[in-house]
Amino acid sequence: MSMNRIVLYYAFTPLPDPEAIRLWQRALCEKLGLRGRILISKDGINGTVGGELNAVKQYVKTTREYPAFRKLDVKWSGGGAEDFPRLSIKVREEIVSFGAPGELKVDENGVVGGGKHLRPEQLHDLVGERGDDVVFFDGRNALEAQIGRFRNAIVPDVSTTHDFVSELDSGKYDHLKDKPVVTYCTGGIRCEVLSSLMVNRGFNEVYQLQGGIVRYGETYGDAGLWEGSLYVFDKRMHVEFSKDARTIGKCVRCKAPTNKFENCSNQSCRNLTLYCAECAADPSTLRCPQGCEADESDASSVGAV
Numbered sequence: 181m182s183m184n185r186i187v188l189y190y191a192f193t194p195l196p197d198p199e200a201i202r203l204w205q206r207a208l209c210e211k212l213g214l215r216g217r218i219l220i221s222k223d224g225i226n227g228t229v230g231g232e233l234n235a236v237k238q239y240v241k242t243t244r245e246y247p248a249f250r251k252l253d254v255k256w257s258g259g260g261a262e263d264f265p266r267l268s269i270k271v272r273e274e275i276v277s278f279g280a281p282g283e284l285k286v287d288e289n290g291v292v293g294g295g296k297h298l299r300p301e302q303l304h305d306l307v308g309e310r311g312d313d314v315v316f317f318d319g320r321n322a323l324e325a326q327i328g329r330f331r332n333a334i335v336p337d338v339s340t341t342h343d344f345v346s347e348l349d350s351g352k353y354d355h356l357k358d359k360p361v362v363t364y365c366t367g368g369i370r371c372e373v374l375s376s377l378m379v380n381r382g383f384n385e386v387y388q389l390q391g392g393i394v395r396y397g398e399t400y401g402d403a404g405l406w407e408g409s410l411y412v413f414d415k416r417m418h419v420e421f422s423k424d425a426r427t428i429g430k431c432v433r434c435k436a437p438t439n440k441f442e443n444c445s446n447q448s449c450r451n452l453t454l455y456c457a458e459c460a461a462d463p464s465t466l467r468c469p470q471g472c473e474a475d476e477s478d479a480s481s482v483g484a485v
Contacts, residue, residue, distance in 0.1 A: 184260025186216070186230035186414070187240060188394065190275070190369040192290045193224050193248040198271045201225065205243075206269045212239050215264040217413075219275045223286045225249065226275040226369055228414070231261040248288070255367055255394040263414040276373050279342045283380060284373060295363060295375030295386035300399040303362065303389060307405065315356055319344075319365035319374045320411070326454055327418055327429040327439040328393075328408030330364060344374060348381055360385045366410065368392035397421035409439040417441055431456035433469050444468050 195201055198220045205218055209229060214236065216229030229239065244252050273281050285292035298306060307314050316333035318325050325335040334356075336347050347353075361383055363371040371388040378386050389396060393410050400406070401422040408428040409418040418439050427437040436456040443450045445463040449472050459465040 183233040184231060184258075184262075185233050185236045186228060186257050186259040186263060187236055187254050188228045188257065188367045189240075189243075189252050189254040190226040190367065190372075191224050191249050191252045192275075192286045192372060193251075193288055194286055195220065195222055195224065195248060198222055202269050202271050206267070208239060208242060209267050209269070212236075213261065214239060215261040215267045217264070218269040220269070220271050221273060221275045221281075223281075223284060224275055225252075229267075230259050230263055230414075251290075253368060253391065255391060255398075257394070257412075257419060259414065259416055263416055274373075276370050277341050278344055278373050278377065280345050280373075280377065283377060285376070291372045291376055293376050293379055294372055295361075295379065295388040297390040298362065298387050299390050300396045300404075303387075303396070304404070306360065306362070306387070310360055313359060315359050315361045316405075317353075317356075317361050317363045317374075317378075319363045319370045323441075323452065324366075324411035327427075327441075328406065328410050329428075331405050331407055333364075341370060345377065348377060357383050358385070360387065362387045362389060364389040364393060364396075366392050366412070367394050402426070411441075429454045431459055433459045433465055442466060444472060446472050 201220050212231060212235040214229045214231040216227060218225065218227035240254055243249050316330040318329055318333050318335045321340060322335055322338055329335060338344055338347055361378065363375045363386065365371045368389065368391050375386045375388045393406065396406055397410065402424040407426055409420050409425055411418055427439050429439045431438050432453045432455060434456060438454055438456040440455065441452050442455045442460045443452055445466040449468060451468055453468060455466055
């Protein structure tokens with residue numbers, strides 16, 4: 181029986197011809213039978229693809245043979261091509277959509293002027309030395325943090341990555357500018373940009389968790405500073421690092437513990453929200469509890485997409 185895997189990866193590096201990289205990556209993925217999402221810009225590449233194990237290994241090997249991608253940061257996890265609806269490879273102005281392409285500076289060594297990278301072990305050393313003075317700053321959308329986050333982390337009130345610039349510029353985090361701030365995100369890429377935005381705005385001691393939550397979970401599982409499940413952007417929706425993972429999310433209707441996101445059954449809404457299995461089983465309760473009235477299509481629209 182063949183084994184399947186998913187890889188999550190990125191590299192910040194100047195790319196003079198992003199369109200040529202897109203065509204090469206599409207041909208490579210199609211040849212190997214991979215599916216997933218890849219974004220390419222003049223500043224680098226960001227992707228997650230899945231397929232048969234040997235095919236994914238060949239993909240990583242071939243991609244790293246391109247000189248600019250030799251330091252590609254790769255994380256492996258369970259899953260496969262079936263966890264993605266299709267293969268999507270696009271050229272964008274940014275490989276992470278912060279809406280600040282003019283601020284980001286990239287050279288052959290990666291992002292210029294970002295936070296200091298900390299491996300999971302170094303993060304624990306920092307917390308051991310500085311204690312409660314260390315501030316964990318979530319670099320993901322607020323929805324993702326509902327099911328998992330670092331203990332006592334600050335979770336900015338953002339719906340999209342694009343909201344971070346105005347959130348930082350609001351001044352509500354200025355009191356952290358002289359504290360050791362550790363940014364973290366799923367695989368590390370969002371923090372590459374976020375930490376540089378924070379440095380540009382006068383935060384004096386900014387760190388970023390190298391390899392993100394994924395690398396931390398590989399190192400410490402659920403025996404460290406992480407609590408809950410990790411939200412992922414494919415059909416799996418969430419992953420856990422061990423059988424000891426806590427369920428910290430709460431059903432939007434009855435407050436029961438859950439880590440399962442579902443779409444509201446109202447076709448005019450469809451917001452992705454946390455529901456327990458019992459509330460998700462009935463279209464009348466698979467519905468946002470405030471300001472979202474049932475419609476005639478409720479009965480046929482149970483389930484997440």
